[in-house]
Amino acid sequence: MTKKILFAAVVAMASLSAFAGSDLVETHGLKDGATLYVFGDGKMGMEDQYGRAVRMSEGQLMVTADGKKIVMKGDEVARVNAILFQARGAD
Ligand SMILES: [Cu+2]
Secondary structure (H helix, E strand, C coil): CHHHHHHHHHHHHHHHHHHHHHCEEEEEEECCCCEEEEECCCCEEEECCCCCEECCCCCCEEEECCCCEEECCCCCHHHHHHHHHHHHHCC
8 A cells, every 4th residue: 555655656756757857838738639738948749639749840820729829830749759658657
């Protein structure tokens, strides 16, 4: 029992530091069900509605679930992939 709680705490801390390391500042839910990740350097990455990191073209217009328009900057597939991998590992 105690061991299980300790393990959960370690996993939670590990995933927190992974998020810090990825320099993620915010996420936006998009109209089509995708998620936009914005990193500290202003670059962005995309996760599609099925939870996969996907490629995007720089300058592509995206619409958030609440109707805001955001122009794609960068194509940070690897950084999004790292976040998704960490998130799954902590399950
Ligand atoms: Cu995008």
